[in-house]
Amino acid sequence: DQQVKQNSPSLSVQEGRISILNCDYTNSMFDYFLWYKKYPAEGPTFLISISSIKDKNEDGRFTVFLNKSAKHLSLHIVPSQPGDSAVYFCAASDPDDMRFGAGTRLTVKP
Amino acid sequence: DAGITQSPRHKVTETGTPVTLRCHQTENHRYMYWYRQDPGHGLRLIHYSYGVKDTDKGEVSDGYSVSRSKTEDFLLTLESATSSQTSVYFCAIRGRGGDGEKLFFGSGTQLSVL
Numbered sequence: 001d002q003q004v005k006q007n008s009p010s011l012s013v014q015e016g017r018i019s020i021l022n023c024d025y026t027n028s029m030f031d032y033f034l035w036y037k038k039y040p041a042e043g044p045t046f047l048i049s050i051s052s053i054k055d056k057n058e059d060g061r062f063t064v065f066l067n068k069s070a071k072h073l074s075l076h077i078v079p080s081q082p083g084d085s086a087v088y089f090c091a092a093s094d095p096d097d098m099r100f101g102a103g104t105r106l107t108v109k110p
Numbered sequence: 111d112a113g114i115t116q117s118p119r120h121k122v123t124e125t126g127t128p129v130t131l132r133c134h135q136t137e138n139h140r141y142m143y144w145y146r147q148d149p150g151h152g153l154r155l156i157h158y159s160y161g162v163k164d165t166d167k168g169e170v171s172d173g174y175s176v177s178r179s180k181t182e183d184f185l186l187t188l189e190s191a192t193s194s195q196t197s198v199y200f201c202a203i204r205g206r207g208g209d210g211e212k213l214f215f216g217s218g219t220q221l222s223v224l
Contacts, residue, residue: 043215
């Protein structure tokens with residue numbers, strides 16, 4: 001029962017262009033959404049988050065968009081840099097639980 | 111850095127042997143979690159703790175037990191390891207205050223069960 005889905009296992013973009021990572025969820029009780037970034041041999045690190053009362057949150061080059069009616073969120077990275085190459089996990093939480101997607105491997109080519 | 115240390119970082123063991131992984135935190139966080147990461151599954155919760163001696167099961171708890179006798183230490187035990195438990199294990203703590211909705215992860219333990 002995957003309540004959080006990242007349907008693209010991988011994404012490749014050119015340096016300087018926009019990266020768009022997508023995430024869908026099924027549980028309407030989720031009220032907080034997060035993106036984590038993971039480099040090889042390291043733990044996931046928090047990147048950006050959004051509360052269900054908002055539809056957009058921006059932090060520098062990173063913007064997360066939330067469409068509650070579609071149960072969909074996306075992470076935009078502009079401009080993409082080679083150092084952004086990593087696995088990105090989407091997460092959704094309610095007061096009792098946090099669920100993660102399977103991850104999307106982003107490769108940014110110089 | 112949330113002051114989380116996992117040990118060991120790497121472990122190779124044989125099927126049927128017991129294994130204990132340790133998570134140590136230095137900042138007195140109340141909530142601690144154990145996740146496993148597997149290709150195609152992302153991060154799945156095994157067990158969590160909401161205080162000393164207070165623990166509960168997560169999504170994939172079968173074959174695992176946990177203990178928390180001190181605030182700073184959360185132990186994950188595989189009583190009799192199986193090959194399906196080969197995975198990367200991450201410990202996490204829940205932040206406080208404005209970070210209360212976020213989890214902060216350790217560096218992970220790569221476990222191989224042969």
